[in-house]
Amino acid sequence: MQTDPLADFLTQIRNASRADKPEIIAPYSRVKSDVAAILVKEGFINGSEVVKIDDKQRLRLTLKNGSKQKALHGLKRVSKPGLRQYVGAPDIPRVLGGLGVAILSTSKGVLSGHEAKKQNVGGELLLYVW
Numbered sequence: 455m456q457t458d459p460l461a462d463f464l465t466q467i468r469n470a471s472r473a474d475k476p477e478i479i480a481p482y483s484r485v486k487s488d489v490a491a492i493l494v495k496e497g498f499i500n501g502s503e504v505v506k507i508d509d510k511q512r513l514r515l516t517l518k519n520g521s522k523q524k525a526l527h528g529l530k531r532v533s534k535p536g537l538r539q540y541v542g543a544p545d546i547p548r549v550l551g552g553l554g555v556a557i558l559s560t561s562k563g564v565l566s567g568h569e570a571k572k573q574n575v576g577g578e579l580l581l582y583v584w
Contacts, residue, residue: 457535460485464529464581467499467515471526474519482511488564489557489580490515496555496566498526498583530582532556542576554584 463486470478480486482504490502490513500516518525533539541547541558546567549556556567560577570577 458531459483460489460580461531461534463489464531467517467526468529471517471519471524475517476519477514477516479505479507480513480515482513485559485564485580486513492555492557492564492566493526493583496583498555526583528554528582528584532579532581539579540577541579543571543574546571546576547579547582549582550584554582557581557583 459481463480466478466480487502487504490499493499493515494502498518500518502513502515505512505514546558547556548554549567557580558565558567558570558577559580560570560573560575562573562575564580565573565575565577
């Protein structure tokens, strides 16, 4: 039983990165797809695409591995089903002094922390990536 599909998705990415896997295939959801798009835009992974496997939509992520320095060092789920975390636009945290990215679910969609600050919107603080 999946109680937190986004946390399961982050665990898949974390495990594949540590095991030097070139790609992962995860169940599709719009939030996962939006998070993956932010990870691509911020340079943590190479690419993401929606594929159809056995008549079900899946999300294929291509990870950045192979070099001595990995692009993805850590992922942390902040807002959980048992305890939601919300922040206003001025309170959006910086991750590792600006080296990481906070990802939020806002009224304007899933945004990175600095993009949410630019648009002056707050929301649910989904995760940190560094």
